[in-house]
Amino acid sequence: MKRLKAMARAYREYWRINVLTTLEYRENFLMWFAFTIVYHGTALGALWVVLTAFPSMNGWTFRDMAFLYGLWMLAHAVNNTFFSEIGNIPDHVHEGEFDRLLVRPLDTLFQLIATPGQTFPDELILAVSYFAAATWYSGVHVGVLFLIFVPLIALGGALIDLGINLIVGTLAFWFVRVDALQWIVAQLEQEFTRYPVSIYSRSVRLLLTFAFPFAFMNYYPAAFFLNKPENALALPPAVGLLTPLIGLAFVSVAYAFWRFGLNRYQGVGH
Amino acid sequence: MAIIETADLRKVFRSVKRRPGVGGAIAALFSREYEEKAAVDGITMSLEAGELVGYLGPNGAGKSTTIKMLTGILVPTSGSISVADLVPHRQRLENAQNIGVVFGQRSQLYWDLPLRESFALLRSIYDVPRERFRENLDHFIEILDLDEFMDTPVRQLSLGERMRGDFAAAMLHDPKIVYLDEPTIGLDVVAKEAIREFITQLNRERGTTIILTTHDLADIERLARRVILIDDGTIIFDGPISRLREEYGTHRTLVITLADSYEDVQVEGADLESREGNVVRLRFDRRRTSAEALIRRAMERYALSDIAIVEPDIDSIVRRIYREGYTEGAIGSPS
Known part of the structure; x- marks a missing residue:
């Protein structure tokens, strides 16, 4: 209990430092912010272009896809805001900074998650605004279930992101540099969350559901809220509400792998 | 009562055998040969609380591997360690609370922020009570002269100033044991002196146990009464500097x-x-x-x-030992 309180205080302090550091470079921050808007704008623009050519994709219209994208953006923004430093594990290992984390009296992963990665809630604010607009645009019914589950789904989706990043980051204990893999995973995630998973072959759908559960970040929940009659694997529509649990399960697996990698690091150095 | 004790401590690394040049590197993509090397090969030592020990050895002798095991970063291959009654790699977090670590080449301060902010963060990381933190901070500000640059971003500090900041950062939680790895590297004479003075005070007034690894033997001569010399992962001398001087010099x-x-x-x-x-x-x-x-x-x-x-200064003595090896008594006998 005392330990948890100390961790909560340290977390607050980390965030204070984080915000201070970000604001130290105001121009850099503003450029990132502008880039984030342009980035998501382009992605949506591309979707619109595709869907003016084909009015629907497996029964999904542009309005549906705007909502699908919004759900992913929300989860991804939660991850980028709160867990971004996980992606920098390889740099910590590579530059030998990792040892510093090991000689401090707080859990190593906690320190990484809390470490200032120069993040600011800008992306999250943007994602929430966009999601609100996309919800209105797509005509999804906003009821109690929606209001309770959307935040949980965003968090669950962020945990899926975190899990993937943690697994890839842990590989740095063996290979030191894993930037190629990080890039590939980021590209695949973007690719497979942009369109309804039902457009892909069965093996890809299975993979995105059971191995790398990106489909739970947005596809299944979106299919549920948009009342799509059937989903990629003919699962009951309510699986769309399982995202928080899937996120927890996936991150637990990733955490076990992280512990394994950490033991190896302490066993052999690098 | 010993505060640090190791018995027959060993650490074996398995590493890829490197072949020279681009050709060698490409060949290594396809077939790898491994070699095993004991970086630390049976170290037994015992330190009393309050001791200030110089831990010396040429590059690759196993100094930092030993320190990494003592701090809990690395798990030993065999042998035992006890640091303030804890086994560092098993009770890493508890052990971390007892120790302070200064790596001369690597800062733990936040580059873009003033010292003050890094210290505040460390207070919460180590959960230091507010009054104790303030007392320590005031004390360190005074003896390390931190006052004039407490509010300057660390990236704008000189190396000497940054180092003083790093020392304060490592001591704010009253560690019982402090590991200093090359703490004066790259510093000018004045800054070196300030750091040495601080180490002496820390040891004398707070009774902090200090292990110092350095290549600057003037540090050792000035600070340590006892030296442990290692080479190839084993201890080749452990005793007071005066004995080293007598036997070797x-x-x-x-x-x-x-x-x-x-x-x-x-x-x-x-x-x-x-x-x-x-x-x-x-x-x-x-x-x-x-x-x-x-x-x-x-x-x-x-x-x-x-x-x-x-x-003979300690520098030339140690240089000779690295070169010729240490054999008790036989050293310096006419050949």
């Missing part, structure tokens, strides 16, 4: 300044070490030739304007 140098010019200077019982103009350095073994006899002989032959006897 059997040679002295007689420096004479000639009042006249002489062609060839030779004094029986001593070897010519060097000569620059009128200043001649003669090396002798103090067990075979007494300084007095040597001076008398020199004065009989030459007109001298100055005489000095130079004791």
Whole structure:
């Protein structure tokens, strides 16, 4: 209990430092912010272009896809805001900074998650605004279930992101540099969350559901809220509400792998 | 009561055998050969609370591997460690609360922010009570002269200032044991002196146990009473500096300044070490030739304007041990 309180205080302090550091470079921050808007704008623009050519994709219209994208953006923004430093594990290992984390009296992963990665809630604010607009645009019914589950789904989706990043980051204990893999995973995630998973072959759908559960970040929940009659694997529509649990399960697996990698690091150095 | 104790500590690394050049690197993509090397090969030592020990050895001798095991970063291959009654790699977080670590080459301060912010963060990381934190901070600000740059971003500090900040950062939680890895590397004379003074005070006034690894033997000479010398992963000497000097530093140098010019200077019982103009350095073994006899002989032959006897500094002693190896007693015996 005392330990948890100390961790909560340290977390607050980390965030204070984080915000201070970000604001130290105001121009850099503003450029990132502008880039984030342009980035998501382009992605949506591309979707619109595709869907003016084909009015629907497996029964999904542009309005549906705007909502699908919004759900992913929300989860991804939660991850980028709160867990971004996980992606920098390889740099910590590579530059030998990792040892510093090991000689401090707080859990190593906690320190990484809390470490200032120069993040600011800008992306999250943007994602929430966009999601609100996309919800209105797509005509999804906003009821109690929606209001309770959307935040949980965003968090669950962020945990899926975190899990993937943690697994890839842990590989740095063996290979030191894993930037190629990080890039590939980021590209695949973007690719497979942009369109309804039902457009892909069965093996890809299975993979995105059971191995790398990106489909739970947005596809299944979106299919549920948009009342799509059937989903990629003919699962009951309510699986769309399982995202928080899937996120927890996936991150637990990733955490076990992280512990394994950490033991190896302490066993052999690098 | 020993605060740090290790018994037959070993750490074996398995590494890829590297072949030279781009060709070698490409070949290594396809077939790899591994080699095993014991970086630390059976180290047994015991430190009392409050000791200040210099831990020395050439590059690759196993110094930092030992420190990494003592701090809990690495798990030993075999052997046992106890640090303040804890096993560091098993009770890493508890152990972390007891220790402070300063890596001279690597800062733990936040680059873009003033010292003050890094200290505040460390207070919460180590959960230091507010009053204790304030007392310590005030104390360190005073003795390390941090006042004038407490509010400057760390990236704008000089190396000496940053180092002083790093020292304060490592001590804010009252560690019982402090590991200093090359703490004066790259510093100028004044900054070095400030850091040494701080280390002395820390050890004397707070009774902090300190392990110091360094290549600057002046640090050791100035700070440590005891040195542990390692090479190839094993301890080759463990004892007071004075003993090292006595056993190893059997040679002295007689420096004479000639009042006249002489062609060839030779004094029986001593070897010519060097000569620059009128200043001649003669090396002798103090067990075979007494300084007095040597001076008398020199004065009989030459007109001298100055005489000095130079004791070997710890630097040259240690350099010789690295080169020739250490054998107790046998060192320096005439060959």
